[in-house]
Amino acid sequence: MANKLEIRHLTKKYGSFTALSDMSFTLEPGVTGLLGANGAGKSTLMKLMTDHMKRTGGEILWNGTEILTMGAKWRELVGYTPQLQGLYDEFTARRFLYYMGALKGMKRRDIKTETEEMLEAVNLSQHAHRKIGTFSGGMRQRVMLASSMLGKPQVLILDEPTAGLDPEERIRIRNDIAELARDRIVLLATHVVSDIACIAKKVLLIRGGERIAFDTPHALLENAEGKIGEFVGTYDEIRAKQAEYPAGEIAERRDGFVLRIADDPLPEGCVPVTDNLTLEDVCHLYLKGNRQYV
Amino acid sequence: MYELRRLLCDPKRILLLLMIALCNLALFAGYCRTRGQEDERWRQQMAAWGTDLDEYDAKRAAEKQAATEKYLNETYPQYLEYVQSQSGTQSVLGKLAAKKDDFVQRNLEKTAKDYAKLEGIKVRAGCDDTVNAVKDYDVTDYLLLIAPLLLVLSLAADTETAVGALTRTTKRGRLPLCGWQALAVVIMSALSVLLLYGTNIAYACAVLGDPVMTRAVQSVPEFQLCSLRLTVGGYFLAAALLKTLAVTVFALFLWLMQARIHPLAAWSVSAAVIAVCFLTHKLILPTAKLSHFKFLNVFAALEADVFFTQYSNLNWFGFPSNFRTDMLITVGGLCVILTVLCLVLIGYCRPGKLGSKMELLGDRLAQKFARLTRRRTLFGFEGWKILIAQRGFLVLLIAGLLGFSLWQQTHLYVWVSQESKQIYDQYAGEVTEEKRTDVANRLETLANQIEQQQARIDKLMERGGDPQAIANAQYRLQKLQSDFNLYSALQDALQKLADYTARTGLPAWFIQQNSYQLLFRENASIRRGCMILLLFLIFMFRSLHAYDNQYDTEMLLRATKRGRGHRRTAAWLWVMLLTALAAAAIHGIYLVRLQQDVGFSMPEAPAQSMELLQWIPVSVSLKTVITVQLVLQYCAALLIAGGTVQISRFSRTPETALLIAMAVFLLPSALAESGVTQLHFLDFVHWLSITASS
Numbered sequence: 006m007a008n009k010l011e012i013r014h015l016t017k018k019y020g021s022f023t024a025l026s027d028m029s030f031t032l033e034p035g036v037t038g039l040l041g042a043n044g045a046g047k048s049t050l051m052k053l054m055t056d057h058m059k060r061t062g063g064e065i066l067w068n069g070t071e072i073l074t075m076g077a078k079w080r081e082l083v084g085y086t087p088q089l090q091g092l093y094d095e096f097t098a099r100r101f102l103y104y105m106g107a108l109k110g111m112k113r114r115d116i117k118t119e120t121e122e123m124l125e126a127v128n129l130s131q132h133a134h135r136k137i138g139t140f141s142g143g144m145r146q147r148v149m150l151a152s153s154m155l156g157k158p159q160v161l162i163l164d165e166p167t168a169g170l171d172p173e174e175r176i177r178i179r180n181d182i183a184e185l186a187r188d189r190i191v192l193l194a195t196h197v198v199s200d201i202a203c204i205a206k207k208v209l210l211i212r213g214g215e216r217i218a219f220d221t222p223h224a225l226l227e228n229a230e231g232k233i234g235e236f237v238g239t240y241d242e243i244r245a246k247q248a249e250y251p252a253g254e255i256a257e258r259r260d261g262f263v264l265r266i267a268d269d270p271l272p273e274g275c276v277p278v279t280d281n282l283t284l285e286d287v288c289h290l291y292l293k294g295n296r297q298y299v
Numbered sequence: 300m301y302e303l304r305r306l307l308c309d310p311k312r313i314l315l316l317l318m319i320a321l322c323n324l325a326l327f328a329g330y331c332r333t334r335g336q337e338d339e340r341w342r343q344q345m346a347a348w349g350t351d352l353d354e355y356d357a358k359r360a361a362e363k364q365a366a367t368e369k370y371l372n373e374t375y376p377q378y379l380e381y382v383q384s385q386s387g388t389q390s391v392l393g394k395l396a397a398k399k400d401d402f403v404q405r406n407l408e409k410t411a412k413d414y415a416k417l418e419g420i421k422v423r424a425g426c427d428d429t430v431n432a433v434k435d436y437d438v439t440d441y442l443l444l445i446a447p448l449l450l451v452l453s454l455a456a457d458t459e460t461a462v463g464a465l466t467r468t469t470k471r472g473r474l475p476l477c478g479w480q481a482l483a484v485v486i487m488s489a490l491s492v493l494l495l496y497g498t499n500i501a502y503a504c505a506v507l508g509d510p511v512m513t514r515a516v517q518s519v520p521e522f523q524l525c526s527l528r529l530t531v532g533g534y535f536l537a538a539a540l541l542k543t544l545a546v547t548v549f550a551l552f553l554w555l556m557q558a559r560i561h562p563l564a565a566w567s568v569s570a571a572v573i574a575v576c577f578l579t580h581k582l583i584l585p586t587a588k589l590s591h592f593k594f595l596n597v598f599a600a601l602e603a604d605v606f607f608t609q610y611s612n613l614n615w616f617g618f619p620s621n622f623r624t625d626m627l628i629t630v631g632g633l634c635v636i637l638t639v640l641c642l643v644l645i646g647y648c649r650p651g652k653l654g655s656k657m658e659l660l661g662d663r664l665a666q667k668f669a670r671l672t673r674r675r676t677l678f679g680f681e682g683w684k685i686l687i688a689q690r691g692f693l694v695l696l697i698a699g700l701l702g703f704s705l706w707q708q709t710h711l712y713v714w715v716s717q718e719s720k721q722i723y724d725q726y727a728g729e730v731t732e733e734k735r736t737d738v739a740n741r742l743e744t745l746a747n748q749i750e751q752q753q754a755r756i757d758k759l760m761e762r763g764g765d766p767q768a769i770a771n772a773q774y775r776l777q778k779l780q781s782d783f784n785l786y787s788a789l790q791d792a793l794q795k796l797a798d799y800t801a802r803t804g805l806p807a808w809f810i811q812q813n814s815y816q817l818l819f820r821e822n823a824s825i826r827r828g829c830m831i832l833l834l835f836l837i838f839m840f841r842s843l844h845a846y847d848n849q850y851d852t853e854m855l856l857r858a859t860k861r862g863r864g865h866r867r868t869a870a871w872l873w874v875m876l877l878t879a880l881a882a883a884a885i886h887g888i889y890l891v892r893l894q895q896d897v898g899f900s901m902p903e904a905p906a907q908s909m910e911l912l913q914w915i916p917v918s919v920s921l922k923t924v925i926t927v928q929l930v931l932q933y934c935a936a937l938l939i940a941g942g943t944v945q946i947s948r949f950s951r952t953p954e955t956a957l958l959i960a961m962a963v964f965l966l967p968s969a970l971a972e973s974g975v976t977q978l979h980f981l982d983f984v985h986w987l988s989i990t991a992s993s
Contacts, residue, residue: 057858
């Protein structure tokens with residue numbers, strides 16, 4: 006039977022401010038993309054899932070068992086990459102991974118073999134003896150990713166794991182995550198929508214601490230049809246339209262400047278886009294304003 | 300200029316320097332009390348034996364005055380004459396033996412020449428204690444290092460972060476910036492010396508007496524060998540300059556190491572160099588063939604007293620050279636070389652040039668030793684974090700130096716006359732009726748003997764007998780009376796112990812109590828040790844959690860299986876272990892010194908044998924009380940370590956944790972130790988030195 010992580014009516018309040026409100030969804034093996042604007046509650050959701058903070062209400066069930074009752078057994082199943090690059094500057098990459106291995110309660114010989122495997126996977130083998138303090142942002146990110154994958158966890162919670170990586174690295178890491186997700190649950194939060202567009206089985210959209218949509222990318226794109234359109238005109242005309250529809254994105258084409266906007270219904274004069282819709286358009290549509298996903 | 304202001308006017312750094320100065324003052328005040336404590340203990344003992352203290356004090360003052368006058372009027376002028384005459388005699392002998400090129404011959408000639416500069420010097424009296432207290436107290440020398448070392452560590456950390464990369468892209472961000480930073484290191488070293496050493500001088504002058512700054516330093520007998528024409532004030536100034544030079548060398552050396560070499564290699568090399576310098580300075584005798592290593596040593600410059608109180612010429616291929624000149628050239632040269640190296644390697648060179656070659660070497664070394672240092676247990680990792688990543692190693696090193704200095708300075712003397720020792724040994728042990736009867740009989744016999752002796756003296760006086768015979772008889776009478784007083788005191792003590800046993804049913808023996816009195820009562824020696832222990836605990840555990848907070852790793856670590864309870868347990872095991880190590884070292888030094896200098900007699904005796912322990916309601920041996928006292932002292936240390944760990948938990952950076960911990964633990968303790976009695980209840984040194992009596 007496949008593993009299942011159920012989130013039921015999860016709520017988190019900081020005083021009178023509600024960071025997460027009545028969030029419910031179920032995660033199954035495969036990549037689930039988590040999309041939301043800054044401050045939407047993505048990191049709060051992840052902190053609650055790793056039992057880093059106390060929740061106000063709701064349940065998180067691993068195969069039917071509440072994770073709070075599982076304690077360390079739950080954390081043994083989880084690999085986590087936080088948004089902040091929490092790494093010790095004085096540690097070398099290899100030492101840090103060994104340390105994480107010890108913290109994950111891995112056997113000594115497994116620590117060694119898996120560390121080398123992970124260093125190879127994130128392309129850091131030749132820099133393993135260097136201090137993390139001397140690493141670039143992308144290298145630090147790769148160390149974090151390697152640390153979360155150590156111990157082959159059943160659930161991977163990744164908060165912007167590809168931030169700071171170059172395109173080649175991003176593709177490589179993305180493929181690794183997709184490979185890992187074949188028999189694991191992966192929750193991947195990112196602002197780079199293209200990262201999840203090709204590997205996510207499902208996408209969770211959240212706005213202001215509330216669930217907007219939880220569906221497959223295909224369904225989300227289908228749903229967005231007829232709600233994405235383009236204005237074509239001179240640069241000045243387009244600039245004038247942009248002031249009216251701030252969600253828009255300007256691009257230059259042969260026939261002039263194009264402003265792509267997401268709205269329901271589309272404004273007058275706007276030509277609906279039918280063939281090359283992207284998840285980015287879906288984000289434009291639902292993560293700004295207060296439109297509801299139906 | 301802005302860099303100077305940034306580095307030196309940082310409120311945290313200033314606060315830290317002031318805290319260290321305050322702590323140093325407390326330690327020095329304790330040291331000054333220890334110096335007077337021996338005299339005071341002796342006075343009390345004399346009073347216990349029935350000596351009139353006023354008479355005793357007057358006699359002591361007269362003796363001291365006579366000794367000073369003798370030194371000023373006879374010993375020192377004779378010494379100068381002797382040096383000149385010795386040179387003359389040896390010169391003639393040397394010429395006769397045709398050994399003109401001999402080092403000994405040249406050395407004598409040079410010695411005479413050096414001392415000839417002191418011709419006509421006027422030595423006069425003043426308070427020598429002040430000069431000696433400042434000279435002898437070497438704990439300050441190690442405390443001087445803290446502020447400059449913390450400054451260079453932060454500079455080294457800056458070069459590795461984005462700040463370093465950012466500043467290097469600016470017009471004046473390389474050599475000029477590095478130059479200002481080097482200047483800041485020198486100024487910080489000077490400030491540290493000025494504040495800490497200056498505090499010692501001011502305190503000693505205020506408490507011990509006016510040293511008369513304008514008299515020649517040779518007026519103090521300890522400076523008899525000094526061949527420099529210096530006043531006491533000049534000596535203080537010159538010593539301060541020498542110390543500044545030494546502290547700067549230490550700071551620049553560490554900066555260079557930390558900024559340009561892999562941390563593991565940097566720490567290993569720094570520790571090895573510092574340890575070798577320290578050991579060669581401490582272990583090589585001034586007269587040894589290898590004395591070059593003793594004198595041409597940065598520790599010799601740091602302690603400075605050798606420079607002013609010794610005279611020696613080093614043998615350089617048969618030619619004598621004064622060690623002072625050589626030491627100045629060595630330390631000054633080191634200072635210049637290190638400054639240039641810092642400017643070139645840190646400021647001028649790009650990381651891809653010479654600097655990175657050193658880094659590469661460090662990396663290679665680290666890879667070689669990686670097998671040894673790579674731990675795969677959580678306990679090992681937490682230890683690595685505390686000792687290496689959080690620079691606990693450096694704290695251990697400085698604490699080790701302070702401990703070594705404490706070991707050398709702790710000497711406990713209790714004078715016991717041969718007669719009283721014999722009597723105590725004879726009656727030591729359980730209080731029995733036979734012993735009490737024996738003492739009563741002995742007293743009766745002594746009373747009769749005194750009576751007879753008195754009668755004999757009276758008779759001799761009446762007859763107008765031989766004065767020598769009368770004096771002998773009087774001496775014999777004094778001896779009998781002294782014995783009578785001793786036995787009388789013994790009878791009282793036995794009676795009290797017997798009464799106590801009869802009243803409570805608890806056994807109480809008659810024992811030699813000197814060592815136990817020193818152990819179970821608080822005293823300045825152990826308080827000085829405990830101040831060092833307090834410093835150690837604060838510096839060692841300041842970053843236990845603040846380090847994690849600084850790098851925002853808490854969230855990541857807590858998300859792992861063993862990242863909560865297990866990790867905390869491992870860290871706490873290290874806290875307990877290091878605290879035990881430090882507490883055992885400090886209290887162990889004292890116990891061992893006590894055993895060596897005074898000795899523990901009958902540790903199996905009941906604790907109630909001592910009046911100050913008669914409050915204990917159950918029968919326990921002194922050995923048990925010592926053990927319990929050690930455990931309590933350890934618990935107190937653990938409590939303070941725990942407090943520091945909690946402060947660290949809620950602090951964003953180790954520096955903040957250090958400042959808060961110093962304000963909470965060190966400030967009230969230092970104030971209380973310096974004489975603010977209202978803060979006695981917040982004196983954590985008192986907690987650490989908890990004794991059975993307190």
